[in-house]
Amino acid sequence: xxxxxxxxxxxxxxxxxxxxxxxxxxxxxxxxxxxxxxxxxxxxxxxxxxxxxxxxxxxxxxxxxxxxxxxxxxxxxxxxxxxxxxxxxxxxxxxxxxxxxxxxxxxxxxxxxxxxxxxxxxxxxxxxxxxxxxxxxxxxxxxxxxxxxxxxxxxxxxxxxxxxxxxxxxxxxxxxxxxxxxxxxxxxxxxxxxxxxxxxxxxxxxxxxxxxxxxxxxxxxxxxxxxxxxxxxxxxxxxxxxxxxxxxxxxxxxxxxxxxxxxxxxxxxxxxxxxxxxxxxxx
Amino acid sequence: xxxxxxxxxxxxxxxxxxxxxxxxxxxxxxxxxxxxxxxxxxxxxxxxxxxxxxxxxxxxxxxxxxxxxxxxxxxxxxxxxxxxxxxxxxxxxxxxxxxxxxxxxxxxxxxxxxxxxxxxxxxxxxxxxxxxxxxxxxxxxxxxxxxxxxxxxxxxxxxxxxxxxxxxxxxxxxxxxxxxxxxxxxxxxxxxxxxxxxxxxxxxxxxxxxxxxxxxxxxxxxxxxxxxxxxxxxxxxxxxxxxxxxxxxxxxxxxxxxxxxxxxxxxxxxxxxxxxxxxxxxx
Numbered sequence: 001x002x003x004x005x006x007x008x009x010x011x012x013x014x015x016x017x018x019x020x021x022x023x024x025x026x027x028x029x030x031x032x033x034x035x036x037x038x039x040x041x042x043x044x045x046x047x048x049x050x051x052x053x054x055x056x057x058x059x060x061x062x063x064x065x066x067x068x069x070x071x072x073x074x075x076x077x078x079x080x081x082x083x084x085x086x087x088x089x090x091x092x093x094x095x096x097x098x099x100x101x102x103x104x105x106x107x108x109x110x111x112x113x114x115x116x117x118x119x120x121x122x123x124x125x126x127x128x129x130x131x132x133x134x135x136x137x138x139x140x141x142x143x144x145x146x147x148x149x150x151x152x153x154x155x156x157x158x159x160x161x162x163x164x165x166x167x168x169x170x171x172x173x174x175x176x177x178x179x180x181x182x183x184x185x186x187x188x189x190x191x192x193x194x195x196x197x198x199x200x201x202x203x204x205x206x207x208x209x210x211x212x213x214x215x216x217x218x219x220x221x222x223x224x225x226x227x228x229x230x231x232x233x234x235x236x237x238x239x240x241x242x243x244x245x246x247x248x249x250x251x252x253x254x255x256x257x258x259x260x261x262x263x264x265x266x267x268x269x270x271x272x273x274x275x276x277x278x279x280x281x282x283x
Numbered sequence: 284x285x286x287x288x289x290x291x292x293x294x295x296x297x298x299x300x301x302x303x304x305x306x307x308x309x310x311x312x313x314x315x316x317x318x319x320x321x322x323x324x325x326x327x328x329x330x331x332x333x334x335x336x337x338x339x340x341x342x343x344x345x346x347x348x349x350x351x352x353x354x355x356x357x358x359x360x361x362x363x364x365x366x367x368x369x370x371x372x373x374x375x376x377x378x379x380x381x382x383x384x385x386x387x388x389x390x391x392x393x394x395x396x397x398x399x400x401x402x403x404x405x406x407x408x409x410x411x412x413x414x415x416x417x418x419x420x421x422x423x424x425x426x427x428x429x430x431x432x433x434x435x436x437x438x439x440x441x442x443x444x445x446x447x448x449x450x451x452x453x454x455x456x457x458x459x460x461x462x463x464x465x466x467x468x469x470x471x472x473x474x475x476x477x478x479x480x481x482x483x484x485x486x487x488x489x490x491x492x493x494x495x496x497x498x499x500x501x502x503x504x505x506x507x508x509x510x511x512x513x514x515x516x517x518x519x520x521x522x523x524x525x526x527x528x529x530x531x532x533x534x535x536x537x538x539x540x541x542x543x544x545x546x547x548x549x550x551x552x553x554x555x556x557x558x559x560x561x562x563x564x565x566x
Contacts, residue, residue, distance in 0.1 A: 001332050001388050004287035010384060011371050012337040018373075049284050052293040054337075054382040056300075088294050088382075090301075099337040099371075099382035101293060105284050 006049075007104040007111055009040035015095035019143070026065055028143040029098070030072025036170070037102040038080050038147035039223040043168040044111040045156025046104040048082035048149070054099045059091045073100070080149065109157045114183035117165040117228035121250040123188055124163075124235065126151055126242050127224040129173055130201025130216035141200065142221040151242045152225055161235045163227035172220035174262055174274035180228060181253070181261035189271070190217070190248035190264040217264060217274060289332075290387040290394055292323035298378035302426070309348055311426040312381070313355025319453070320385040321363050321430035322506040326451040327394040328439025329387040331365035331432070337382045342374045356383070363432065392440045397466035400448040400511035404533040406471055407446075407518065409434055409525050410507040412456055413484025413499035424483065425504040434525045435508055444518045446510035455503035457545055457557035463511060464536070464544035472554070473500070473531035473547040500547060500557065 013033050015021040034051060041048050053073050057066055077084040082102060126148050132141040155163055165184055169176045177188050192213040201215035228250050229235060235244055253261065260273035296316050298304040317334060324331050336356050340349055360367040365385060409431050415424040438446055448467055452459045460471050475496040484498035511533050512518060518527055536544065543556035
């Protein structure tokens, strides 16, 4: 726009798809509508500028709930230096749906993209993965997560360990890493034993009978960063208080098209394809 | 953003509120989702830069309908130099909802706002008003309207007749002029006999028993421009093939707060308050 590079993200959350209104405080819903977008901004290593929101409220919701929702949108956005500029509200006879658009700027640091990963790169993630929808110590990560804006900015602006490609994990590590692979024309091999597994995923695995690493790979809604970085990059094990874990390597793309691109080496040392193992919102 | 001034509009259209999916070609729905926003851009006298869209599709819609919708969004946006950059799609068990965000730029012409109208200004509108939801000569204006981008830009950049304040008419002339009045700290007096009434509104009035000017005042979804301009501005009666009509004057705000701000002088020479006489989407 004119001389400036403007980045824009849009994301919607709907009752029954991304949250259940009956079980979720309205303030948490408004928070998530904003933080999901901020996680996208983080994935680019960018700085938020401001947000607009469009909401369709169930008819008869009343002013108290509408006010609680807009307060949550506004205060969450403001807390991340991303003022809510305005929006559009309608009412209808259907469930709550909120769409948020965030504008962002590069501020002198070129935006990180999904493309750019090179064969040989290390694959890393921030934080811990899995069990985001599982209550743990009184919180649900998918509602309470911290968008990784600061870590992402520190990564993107570092001259020694700036990632080659980055994405945030919303649909599941396997699926989102697949986006990097397709955009970069590469493949990836993860090690299950290296995944930073959240305590919630470990607890969840006891109930589901899956292995904890399977939850870390596929649950989604982690809102952590996944990035590819030069193998010799002097990456610290922690940035701004957030763990950085190497979980695999980028490999050359397979010769034949349409092969699986993401593989994981299980604790039993079996190399398995990860075929869209993430959570399918739109399934 | 950086050195650039970026304008942003967001607007949503929902099945059962802004259109009826059962009666409306999908292409027209996609068109309207974009043109409603372009009408907002026009109201600022700005130039579109690009758009993003978020859509919640009814589950089971199928690829053909989804493709038709996105083709309509994309081709409509492109036709107005407003490329669709991307978006977010989800599916759910509820009706279709589309939210579109448009970025715009001033391109050296300061944005026109709702505030700035002065007592004594002439109030003008473009085109014809009323009956937008009524079929007329095989078209429905609320679906097929032309956003007034070019007229608005010519108005905004003219040194002799640049408006003091401008808005587009979506909720009805009475209501939208009320927004200008509140933002500008003024009131307004319209003349019913001066309103440019559409043939569709005249036909509609025969059925409803209202007077045609009442439809022109209140129907909404006209997507014409309403603006306040200096009384001595040498305004042509037509710009870029679109009629420009003087329909009233800006007056001083009433002494007491919360009085009606917009009045209309009926053909019977009675001055009536216009109290939010527009169509209430959210009613």
